[in-house]
Amino acid sequence: MAERTLRGARLGGQSFEDERGIEFAARQQVGYKCTAGHEFEITMSVEAEVPATWECPRCGAEALSSAGIQREEKAEKPVRTHWDMLLERRSEKELEDILKERLELLRGGEIGPAHLHRANAKKRRATA
Secondary structure, eight states: OOTTSOTTOOTTOOOOOOOTTOOOOOEEEEEEEETTSOEEEEEEETTSOOOSEEEOTTTOOEEEETTOOOOOOOOOOOOOOHHHHHHHHSOHHHHHHHHHHHHHHHHTTSSSOHHHHHHHHHHHHHHO
């Protein structure tokens, strides 16, 4: 056995720490009641912000505070679409101009998928 181990200490043995002289933080009991009717209490610090809801330890349902603490209603943002974000950066007139430019380039064979360019090249050779 290595010399650095404590004699008499084993896994799962008793702790050598003592709780004498330790001052615990102030606590409070907060009651909750779930939709299934289960009532339970949670121990929290007096300084902690008490939540309006807690998960029921028996059934997992949402439990409301029995002290009457109300939930904060969060203001929900309206859903922003891609079009809304695009309009934040450009006006509709600018977007129409960009569309015209890109369509001209596409029709001219300068941009776009390669299979479209080959078909356009064959048509140009046939007409020439």
